[in-house]
Amino acid sequence: MSTMVSGVLAAAVLLLLWRVDRMTEACSCSPVHPQQAFCNADIVIRAKVVGGREVDSGNDIYGNPIKRTQYEIKQVKMFKGPDRDIESVFTAPSSSVCGVTLEYNGKKEYLIAGKAEGDGAMHVTLCDFIVPWDSLTATQKKSLTQRYEMGCDCKITRCTSMPCTIGSPEECLWTDWVLEKSMSGSQASHYACIKRSDGSCAWYRGTAPPKNDFLDIEDP
Structure with a gap:
């Protein structure tokens, strides 16, 4: 194998490792006590997820569409937040950019803590406190x-x-x-x-x- 080909392959491997490393580091969260998560959040609710779909949320600075996942929820109880039910939870489309994956069979209940978006919506990331309700003590x-x-x-x-x-x-x-x-x-x-x-x-x-x-x- 020629020196040039070896150099190209080495560069390709380094680029791949760099991209993997960047994806791994893209979502990094410091552990927080559940109480901290509660205090830091705008909204804390108990809810069932009844549906989910990918939606467009405008464009980035290059004109590319920004994709997000929108979960439709049925609020069971609000512990902290506005004086109205939350109907939608938005998150990034993949875990590499801190997106959250929720089951939406209409049976599993979650405790969901996150930031308010207005109009009955909230935004969550992997750094927020989101756990199955039955897992709480x-x-x-x-x-x-x-x-x-x-x-x-x-x-x-x-x-x-x-x-x-x-x-x-x-x-x-x-x-x-x-x-x-x-x-x-x-x-x-x-x-x-x-x-x-x-x-x-x-x-x-x-x-x-x-x-x-x-x-x-x-x-x-």
Whole structure:
């Protein structure tokens, strides 16, 4: 094989690897505690997906059509959002650009958190908190109405390696990854970070309403 041909093949391989690497990096999300996802979202709902199709959403700067997936949903309950039902959820057409794939058999229910688009619509990405409703714990379900909002002024700091510390009393240290090697560990599944009466924040476990003045973690 000639040197020129070898050079062309090598360049082609490098280009392919670069494109694959770019696609892999195209959607990169930092893990967030469910409470953070709730606080960051404009809208949080429980819903069934009843249909889906690809739609045009204008053109890019080069005049090429922008494709998105539009899911038609039946809202079951709204936990956070406008005073009207959400009827459509929009997302990018593929996971490489953070698009979300949802089943639309009309039976499976999801918890969907995302950004408002107006006119009964919202936009979601893979970085948003979107999970099957049945996969949530009892504490998570209860926290959607009674806990998470109480801690939106707090900051949840993710610990990635020991030792790790918080920088202020308004922070809760999230240690699921270092202690359980999972982002769905006990703190994500059973705890909420709540502001206490003295202005500091602490983890609270349980589904019953907290005391007016609690200083330590409470069990159910």
